[in-house]
Amino acid sequence: MSELLRIEDLTAGAADKELLHGVTLSIGTGQTHVLMGPNGAGKSTLGCTLMGSPEYTITGGRIFFEGEDITDEPADKRAKRGIFLSFQNPIEIAGISLSEFLRNALEQITGKRMKLWDFKKKLKAAMELLEMDTAYADRDLNVGFSGGEKKKAEILQLLVLEPKLAILDETDSGLDVDAVKTVSKGIDEYKNRTGGSLLVITHNTKILEALNVDRTHILSAGKIAAEGGAELVDEVISGGFEKYIVGK
Amino acid sequence: MKEKTQVSDIDRSLYDFRYEEDERDYLGSGITPEIIKEISEEKNDPEWMREFRLKSLEIYNKTPMVDWGPSIEELDVDNIVTYIRQKSRMNTDWNDVPDDIKDTFERLGIPQAERESLAGVGAQYDSELVYHNVRKEVAQSGVVYTDLESAMHDERYADMIKEHFMKLVPPTDHKFAALHGAVWSGGSFVYVPAGVHLDIPLQSYFRLNAKGAGQFEHTLIILEENSYLHFIEGCSAPKYYEAGLHAGCVELFVGKGASLRYSTIENWSKNMYNLNTKRAIVSEGGKIEWVSGSFGSHVSYLYPMSILNGKGARAEFTGITFAGEGQNLDTGAKIVHNAPDTSSYMNTKSISKSGGISTFRSSVTVNEKAVGSKSSVSCESLMLDKISRSDTIPAMDIRTDKCDIGHEAKIGRISDEAVFYLMSRGLSEEEAKAMIVRGFADNVSKELPLEYAVEMNNLIGLEMKGSIG
Numbered sequence: 104m105s106e107l108l109r110i111e112d113l114t115a116g117a118a119d120k121e122l123l124h125g126v127t128l129s130i131g132t133g134q135t136h137v138l139m140g141p142n143g144a145g146k147s148t149l150g151c152t153l154m155g156s157p158e159y160t161i162t163g164g165r166i167f168f169e170g171e172d173i174t175d176e177p178a179d180k181r182a183k184r185g186i187f188l189s190f191q192n193p194i195e196i197a198g199i200s201l202s203e204f205l206r207n208a209l210e211q212i213t214g215k216r217m218k219l220w221d222f223k224k225k226l227k228a229a230m231e232l233l234e235m236d237t238a239y240a241d242r243d244l245n246v247g248f249s250g251g252e253k254k255k256a257e258i259l260q261l262l263v264l265e266p267k268l269a270i271l272d273e274t275d276s277g278l279d280v281d282a283v284k285t286v287s288k289g290i291d292e293y294k295n296r297t298g299g300s301l302l303v304i305t306h307n308t309k310i311l312e313a314l315n316v317d318r319t320h321i322l323s324a325g326k327i328a329a330e331g332g333a334e335l336v337d338e339v340i341s342g343g344f345e346k347y348i349v350g351k
Numbered sequence: 352m353k354e355k356t357q358v359s360d361i362d363r364s365l366y367d368f369r370y371e372e373d374e375r376d377y378l379g380s381g382i383t384p385e386i387i388k389e390i391s392e393e394k395n396d397p398e399w400m401r402e403f404r405l406k407s408l409e410i411y412n413k414t415p416m417v418d419w420g421p422s423i424e425e426l427d428v429d430n431i432v433t434y435i436r437q438k439s440r441m442n443t444d445w446n447d448v449p450d451d452i453k454d455t456f457e458r459l460g461i462p463q464a465e466r467e468s469l470a471g472v473g474a475q476y477d478s479e480l481v482y483h484n485v486r487k488e489v490a491q492s493g494v495v496y497t498d499l500e501s502a503m504h505d506e507r508y509a510d511m512i513k514e515h516f517m518k519l520v521p522p523t524d525h526k527f528a529a530l531h532g533a534v535w536s537g538g539s540f541v542y543v544p545a546g547v548h549l550d551i552p553l554q555s556y557f558r559l560n561a562k563g564a565g566q567f568e569h570t571l572i573i574l575e576e577n578s579y580l581h582f583i584e585g586c587s588a589p590k591y592y593e594a595g596l597h598a599g600c601v602e603l604f605v606g607k608g609a610s611l612r613y614s615t616i617e618n619w620s621k622n623m624y625n626l627n628t629k630r631a632i633v634s635e636g637g638k639i640e641w642v643s644g645s646f647g648s649h650v651s652y653l654y655p656m657s658i659l660n661g662k663g664a665r666a667e668f669t670g671i672t673f674a675g676e677g678q679n680l681d682t683g684a685k686i687v688h689n690a691p692d693t694s695s696y697m698n699t700k701s702i703s704k705s706g707g708i709s710t711f712r713s714s715v716t717v718n719e720k721a722v723g724s725k726s727s728v729s730c731e732s733l734m735l736d737k738i739s740r741s742d743t744i745p746a747m748d749i750r751t752d753k754c755d756i757g758h759e760a761k762i763g764r765i766s767d768e769a770v771f772y773l774m775s776r777g778l779s780e781e782e783a784k785a786m787i788v789r790g791f792a793d794n795v796s797k798e799l800p801l802e803y804a805v806e807m808n809n810l811i812g813l814e815m816k817g818s819i820g
Contacts, residue, residue, distance in 0.1 A: 155775070177780065190772065190775075193772070196773070198793030207786070209777075212777040243790070
């Protein structure tokens with residue numbers, strides 16, 4: 104197994120406030136990692152920083168993807184390398200349809216033109232898997248979508264774009280039981296079809312049920328407080344984060 | 352593969368080329384009664400028109416300069432060559448059009464556009480129409496589409512023109528309307544007989560050539576009862592170093608139950624002063640729909656006006672303005688409700704970037720007798736950076752309480768979060784911003800015929816180029 108992502112002693116923050124205080128983490132090709140931690144621990148900050156969000160400034164450390172230093176790269180370059188972030192709060196863009204946007208993104212990432220027919224076929228298959236009404240393809244991107252529909256639309260993008268590494272930032276939060284199942288089915292399909300890697304940020308085990316978790320990281324107050332295998336997820340679920348909280 | 356999505360891989364030089372003009376073709380700078388007489392003689396004006404021009408010049412000289420909007424101080428009207436003699440006379444056969452002019456049109460895609468089922472082309476090169484062709488079936492339906500000069504000399508239309516010419520926009524309206532009345536040249540005349548419904552749009556493509564030349568084309572459209580027409584006006588001009596002026600005039604007469612759609616995509620070079628006046632008067636049950644895309648120009652004053660003069664008359668205005676670096680675009684629309692149960696709907700979008708200033712100015716007047724009328728105004732502005740500016744100046748004059756009036760304005764900056772979201776899916780910062788702007792402009796491009804919507808998206812892509820940094 105080769106190394107896909109390596110984060111070395113990463114410090115980052117927003118508006119003069121440091122939120123990540125030296126995070127080191129490594130994800131191998133095809134692996135599934137889980138990132139857990141109490142609210143405000145910096146999980147989303149880490150996810151967004153890995154994607155290259157301009158909201159956060161990296162003040163120290165490096166990020167490597169497939170051995171190359173991507174610390175200073177903008178988000179679009181990272182996306183082209185194969186990094187994907189499923190947003191906790193997907194953004195609404197008026198006047199651009201989901202399908203138009205996604206075809207555009209796919210062509211940017213692959214660097215190839217895609218026939219409309221082929222794209223539509225691919226999109227339709229993914230939408231059916233996610234039990235999405237195909238009419239959503241022609242609706243403005245995320246505009247007026249319910250919370251659940253927005254999350255499904257993120258997984259739809261994951262299935263169409265087929266990245267090497269998908270960071271899922273609380274994709275399961277706010278979803279009902281059935282929707283979590285559907286979304287999990289989508290993530291499973293992504294894993295099976297592409298053999299891609301996952302970094303799942305979550306508070307729940309539901310979304311992890313169908314996945315073989317290789318490694319679990321507990322983030323607390325901007326630092327990795329504990330690491331382990333799949334069993335660590337269950338420990339956290341039953342025992343809470345109490346013992347990982349720095350200073351206790 | 353790059354560029355594909357913005358369709359922006361077109362070359363600005365498409366709009367920026369020009370041919371050398373023969374010096375002898377200029378009639379000289381400055382405006383005197385002698386110049387006006389010379390123009391009039393050259394055009395073989397009827398007597399009334401000659402007098403009209405001279406009278407307009409008098410009004411022009413007496414009327415003070417516009418001082419309530421963007422500065423036009425740097426515009427030296429006297430130095431603008433007001434008229435360039437036609438290099439060729441009217442043509443209806445493409446083969447007879449001189450080669451350099453033909454080449455210009457080829458590059459602008461006009462003959463192709465015609466082949467692609469457009470009904471007729473009245474394209475203005477410099478100050479004269481050089482190419483004019485209306486498809487046979489259009490002509491057979493009784494629709495007249497020609498240049499105003501020819502129509503003025505045709506005994507079938509002469510009286511009609513005399514009756515309507517600059518009656519909606521009189522030379523006393525403002526200084527540049529007076530200038531227009533004095534030096535107008537070229538433009539289109541369209542007459543649609545009662546009950547005729549023209550399914551294919553008529554198109555004209557104006558452009559300026561010749562350094563320092565002004566463009567003063569006049570468009571006169573008359574729709575008789577229960578007729579329908581879609582007229583498309585497209586403009587683009589090459590770039591110059593000297594200030595250019597466009598002071599055209601559009602007068603639209605919409606008869607009872609008739610419906611006119613007037614679409615414009617303007618793309619002036621960035622040194623142009625676009626001081627254009629457009630006006631429509633609508634009779635009972637009639638409808639005017641404006642679709643207006645304003646790109647380019649250094650300064651624009653543009654407020655198409657709709658006068659709803661008959662019971663149940665309707666007006667719709669959909670507009671978009673894009674102001675980039677060094678541009679101050681003051682655009683909007685005016686509506687006058689003059690009869691009961693009239694309705695108006697105004698929906699505009701403006702975009703400003705790189706220090707551009709975009710001002711939306713609207714005016715809605717509801718007179719006492721316009722009971723039961725409805726008006727809705729909505730304007731949205733998008734600023735792409737911190738140095739650009741956007742203003743909204745709505746005015747309303749409501750003389751009856753038996754009406755329903757709504758106004759909504761939104762001003763915003765492009766969201767960093769949205770740009771990041773799109774970039775996280777592989778779009779560059781420039782592409783992401785262009786996509787957001789295209790989305791913002793979407794309800795306007797939806798109103799345009801496909802090839803014009805594509806052109807507008809091209810222009811947006813073009814304007815967004817190099818917007819990062």
